[in-house]
Amino acid sequence: IVAKTRTPEFARHAAGAIPSGLEVPNETAHPNFLVVDFGICTEGGNLRPRLIELQAFPSLFGFQLLLLGCMRKAYPAIPRNWTSSFGGMQDDDYLKLLRRTILADSRAENVVLLEIEPAKQKTRVERGRQLFYQRAGREVRIERIYNRVIFDELLRRPDLHPPFSFQEELDVVWVGHPNWYFRISKHSLPFLKAAHTARAFFANEFPAAESPGDFVLKPLYSFAGLGVDMEPTREKLEALTNPHEWILQQKVHYAEFVPTPEGPKSKAEIRMMFVWPDNEPEPILVNNLVRMSQGKMMGVDFNKDKTWVGSSIALHQRGS
Incomplete structure (x- = not known):
């Protein structure tokens, strides 16, 4: 799936992914x-991603690295050769890779985390195109921005x-x-066709022969499940103001397979996490x-008053 996002065909598909006015230089x-x-689903009695x-x-x-450390401390019986990382990567290697990706050749003080009100951080423009922030009474130049701003959230905050x-x-x-947030996103789903993908269509291209009830309707540019319609109809599709900004993705059946002390088994998704430093191929x-x-x-809003839900981590035997 990741390899398919690196093809010329995908680049052409992603060229129109960024909403008007939001492209960043x-x-x-x-x-x-x-x-x-990946959702862990039931297909033919077997678990499938x-x-x-x-x-x-x-x-x-x-x-996630901090979480694994806490789990090891709380459950010392976890074998040391069971890990959440891949490729034989040790904890120190993992941290070095993150530093190389986020800091590169800059000092830590010249790299900032940009998020909506992480601590009401003050940043201002000065001397042409350069950015600075105040630290201990002095101005510090910003060279790199570790960006975690989600445009959908920013646009819904006119008070900022x-x-x-x-x-x-x-x-x-x-x-x-920021442009990559749009280029590789739900906008990519209609393009991606592989053994473990579900069929997806832009709402304005949804085939007449398909039944909307077999699909989930999702807005392209939202997060945390906002705006998702689990029961779309033809009438709802026809009422969309900008149908090209919505997709329909074929429904999948999540497996209830994680045992819990209270009886009901939990469903699960697993997120595979990639880092790509500037100088890596x-x-x-x-x-x-x-x-x-x-x-x-998935998500907090859909699991209120429930237990054995939320974020966790998967372990596998190192080298397997």
Whole structure:
């Protein structure tokens, strides 16, 4: 699936992925981060992965390492040769790779995390296209931006007034360039056809012979399950203002297979997490994240008052 996003055919498909007015200058040659979500489904009595979504956006790369450390401390019986990482990567190697991707040749103080109100961080433009922030009474130049801003969330916050525009020509390097958030996203799903994908169509291209009830209707540019319609109809499709900004993805049947102490088994998705430093020829699979659910969908909003749900991590024997 990741290999298919690196073809000329995919580049042509992704060329129209960015909404008007949101394209950011100085796009990098490739994304620095890529995550691919598979639902664990039941097919013919067996467990099978099915592609649910993918995104060129930084996920919880640091937190998953911290989580594994906490699990080892709480459950010392976990064998040391069981790991969440891939390719024989040790913890120190993992951290070095993240540093190389995020910091590169810059000092840590010249790299900032950009997120919506992480700590009401103050950043301002000065001296042409350069960005600075205040630290201990002095101005520190920003050379690289580790970007975790989701445009959909930003656009729904008119109360926020960023001190610079993403569309400006800034003298910074984006670590996780914002354009890739759109290019590799739900917009990619109709293009991707492989053994573990589900059929997907843009709403304006949905075949007349198909039944909408067999599909899930998703907005292209939202996150955390916002706007998803599990029961679409022809009438709903005809009522869409911008049908090219919606997709229909064939429904899959999540397996209820994770035993819990309280009885009901949980469903799960597994996120495969890739890092792609600037000077590497290919993305590197480094870690995973598991999301569990007992609701109709994944996510906090669909699992309120439920237990044995939420984020976790999958372990496998090193070298297997």
